[in-house]
Amino acid sequence: MSTLPVAAGGTARAVAPRTHRRFDFARAAAYFQAAPLAIVFLCFLVFPIVAIVVVSFFDYDSVQIIPRFTLENYRELLFSKVTWETYLNTFRFAAMTWAATLVVGFTLSYFLAFHVRSTLMQIALSLLCTVPFWTSNIIRMISWIPFLGRNGLLNMALVRLGIIHQPLEFLLFSDFAVVLALVHLNTFFMMIPIFNSMMRIDRSLIEAARDAGARAPQVLWNVVIPLSKTGIAIGSIFVIALVMGDFITVRLMSRGQSASVGLMMANSISLLQYPAAAANAVLLLILVLGMIAGIVRGVDIRRELTGANPGGTATNE
Amino acid sequence: MSTRFDVELIAVTKRYGPTVAVDNIDLRIPEQSYCCLLGPSGCGKTTTLRMIAGHESVSDGDVLITDQNVTNLPPAKRGTAMMFQNYALFPHLNCVDNVAFGLKMRGVGKAPRQAQAHEFLGLTQMTAFADRLPSQLSGGQQQRVALARALITKPKVLLLDEPLSALDPFLRGRMREELKRLQSELGITFIHVTHSQEEAMALADLVVVMEGGRIQQADDPRHVFDRPKTAFVARFLGGHNLVPRDGGTELAVRTDRCRLFAIDETVEPSLSGAVSAIEYQGTRVQVTLDTDLGVRVVSHLPDEEFYVHPFHIGDRARLGWSHADAHPVIAN
Numbered sequence: 001m002s003t004l005p006v007a008a009g010g011t012a013r014a015v016a017p018r019t020h021r022r023f024d025f026a027r028a029a030a031y032f033q034a035a036p037l038a039i040v041f042l043c044f045l046v047f048p049i050v051a052i053v054v055v056s057f058f059d060y061d062s063v064q065i066i067p068r069f070t071l072e073n074y075r076e077l078l079f080s081k082v083t084w085e086t087y088l089n090t091f092r093f094a095a096m097t098w099a100a101t102l103v104v105g106f107t108l109s110y111f112l113a114f115h116v117r118s119t120l121m122q123i124a125l126s127l128l129c130t131v132p133f134w135t136s137n138i139i140r141m142i143s144w145i146p147f148l149g150r151n152g153l154l155n156m157a158l159v160r161l162g163i164i165h166q167p168l169e170f171l172l173f174s175d176f177a178v179v180l181a182l183v184h185l186n187t188f189f190m191m192i193p194i195f196n197s198m199m200r201i202d203r204s205l206i207e208a209a210r211d212a213g214a215r216a217p218q219v220l221w222n223v224v225i226p227l228s229k230t231g232i233a234i235g236s237i238f239v240i241a242l243v244m245g246d247f248i249t250v251r252l253m254s255r256g257q258s259a260s261v262g263l264m265m266a267n268s269i270s271l272l273q274y275p276a277a278a279a280n281a282v283l284l285l286i287l288v289l290g291m292i293a294g295i296v297r298g299v300d301i302r303r304e305l306t307g308a309n310p311g312g313t314a315t316n317e
Numbered sequence: 318m319s320t321r322f323d324v325e326l327i328a329v330t331k332r333y334g335p336t337v338a339v340d341n342i343d344l345r346i347p348e349q350s351y352c353c354l355l356g357p358s359g360c361g362k363t364t365t366l367r368m369i370a371g372h373e374s375v376s377d378g379d380v381l382i383t384d385q386n387v388t389n390l391p392p393a394k395r396g397t398a399m400m401f402q403n404y405a406l407f408p409h410l411n412c413v414d415n416v417a418f419g420l421k422m423r424g425v426g427k428a429p430r431q432a433q434a435h436e437f438l439g440l441t442q443m444t445a446f447a448d449r450l451p452s453q454l455s456g457g458q459q460q461r462v463a464l465a466r467a468l469i470t471k472p473k474v475l476l477l478d479e480p481l482s483a484l485d486p487f488l489r490g491r492m493r494e495e496l497k498r499l500q501s502e503l504g505i506t507f508i509h510v511t512h513s514q515e516e517a518m519a520l521a522d523l524v525v526v527m528e529g530g531r532i533q534q535a536d537d538p539r540h541v542f543d544r545p546k547t548a549f550v551a552r553f554l555g556g557h558n559l560v561p562r563d564g565g566t567e568l569a570v571r572t573d574r575c576r577l578f579a580i581d582e583t584v585e586p587s588l589s590g591a592v593s594a595i596e597y598q599g600t601r602v603q604v605t606l607d608t609d610l611g612v613r614v615v616s617h618l619p620d621e622e623f624y625v626h627p628f629h630i631g632d633r634a635r636l637g638w639s640h641a642d643a644h645p646v647i648a649n
Contacts, residue, residue, distance in 0.1 A: 207372050208405035212419035212470065213393035222418070226409045 056278035065274055073279035090260045094243040097182040101239050105190030113198035129188055141181050141252050148172040173255040181253045186242055190235035197231025233299040237292050244288050323348045323474055323506040329378035331364050338364045340530035351500050353517035354510045356527035362510045363478060370399045370476050383473055398472035402479045404463040406451040412462045413447045419470040437465040457488045477509045493519055514554045526550050545569050547647045558614040566645045574642040575616040577604055577634050584637035592632045604628060606636050
């Protein structure tokens with residue numbers, strides 16, 4: 001196999017001088033085909049981020065942004081205790097949400113992929129999982145309030161059943177409520193990539209494991225989980241990125257009693273301190289990218305995205 | 318024939334809803350034998366194998382392995398190991414860990430299980446590839462790893478699902494010899510599912526020809542070829558002419574026992590017809606005759622015999638055989 005690219009490279013070099021002077025249509029076509037996506041990324045990803053980075057170095061006062069280079073925004077941000085407490089709290093939410101969505105998402109995917117036999121039923125059930133997405137995030141969050149409130153459905157039911165005597169206070173406007181809502185909103189993003197990975201697992205591998213004497217938990221641990229790793233990684237990236245940037249869930253479900261980085265930025269913006277918010281956004285971006293880099297290092301995500309068959313065979317000996 | 322059996326199927330049936338995949342079959346496989354389940358696709362051979370393995374439940378009947386009723390036991394408790402058609406190697410584990418998998422599941426420590434895995438990789442000549450992932454191996458190499466993985470649990474019966482069908486003809490021949498060698502060296506029973514009669518003839522002590530979920534014939538290869546019980550077996554094995562007779566039977570005559578004669582010779586028994594095809598096949602010549610009865614028959618003639626009195630396409634000729642070579646078979 002190793003001789004092949006060398007040979008191909010040699011041929012390309014040999015003909016290169018002749019084709020070089022002419023206009024290379026194949027190359028031009030390739031750039032042309034890539035252009036639409038490149039333009040979209042440039043307009044909606046690169047430019048906004050560059051703008052944020054630039055603004056994060058601007059000065060400001062209570063009424064306007066002053067386009068003058070300063071490091072003051074970063075100095076204020078990095079040397080404030082509140083910043084790091086808020087970040088710590090956000091990491092805490094992210095970690096708890098990640099753990100919960102992983103357990104719930106993995107379990108649901110496992111059920112869908114391995115216990116639901118008919119493809120029709122699989123499609124029907126995964127569509128059912130998308131039903132909550134037909135309403136807005138806000139509505140989905142708000143609908144927890146009558147359920148979890150002091151005189152809400154859950155407390156009333158528990159009191160009536162005699163399980164508790166006093167309504168539980170921690171259910172709503174608490175960290176518990178925040179994490180619950182975050183899990184509710186984000187489990188789907190964990191579940192779908194894991195389900196996708198699981199559907200690619202050759203069923204004969206499960207049989208082979210059973211044939212070799214593996215009991216159900218051993219099959220899960222030694223075959224299903226390792227082969228779902230890419231799905232777990234992709235789902236984790238989704239969930240962590242979404243939770244780290246969240247502000248509305250934290251605001252609504254804690255009624256302002258918990259802080260998150262997103263909320264901090266929202267507060268800066270409401271005070272028209274755009275450069276401070278921008279500096280915070282840059283810091284958050286760096287930290288989240290670092291977390292994603294950590295996840296990607298452990299798992300070959302490209303394989304999942306390109307759809308290469310993990311059980312694939314090297315062709316020639 | 319010994320009196321003990323490694324595998325016994327007693328009135329085994331497999332139903333999927335209203336369809337019957339395996340229909341009330343009885344089979345006894347003597348100890349330390351090489352058994353081939355032979356038949357066209359959909360004949361129930363793979364289902365039968367999977368029922369022996371425990372990967373498919375049995376709708377009715379019993380499966381006995383070395384005299385123990387295993388009908389309701391899980392695969393690992395039966396003393397069987399299966400080699401899957403696509404090899405089913407774990408893509409995330411290298412060869413050693415693939416082979417050691419069964420020992421790991423049984424709680425064998427890392428060092429002893431890897432030592433044993435190396436030993437079994439040696440048995441299938443794969444030691445040099447121990448650290449490779451399955452995706453870095455060719456089909457033939459993957460198969461050797463799969464074989465080592467199946468053997469490491471020391472099964473009493475090894476089940477092979479179309480093990481050679483994915484290999485090129487050259488490798489297939491080599492693996493065939495190697496399977497036979499392993500079977501006799503290890504002294505265990507191999508049950509090998511195949512649709513190739515050539516493979517079954519070459520390997521088996523016991524050929525089980527299946528069709529429509531039933532066993533058509535189970536016997537040693539020479540008996541199956543020389544004395545096919547049914548027209549299906551004769552047709553499926555090839556190398557037989559089927560001559561219609563009265564009373565729901567046909568006559569099966571090996572094509573290499575049939576001779577061609579000039580149309581005006583008196584030969585009994587014989588069929589007259591016109592030569593419709595002649596193929597030179599090296600050691601022999603295959604002459605096809607469209608008979609006046611409407612059936613097509615074939616004669617395989619030694620090449621030197623054919624070229625003494627060659628026939629040409631369109632010639633009238635007579636196909637004759639001796640009574641001793643003709644066997645009545647059940648028409649089906």
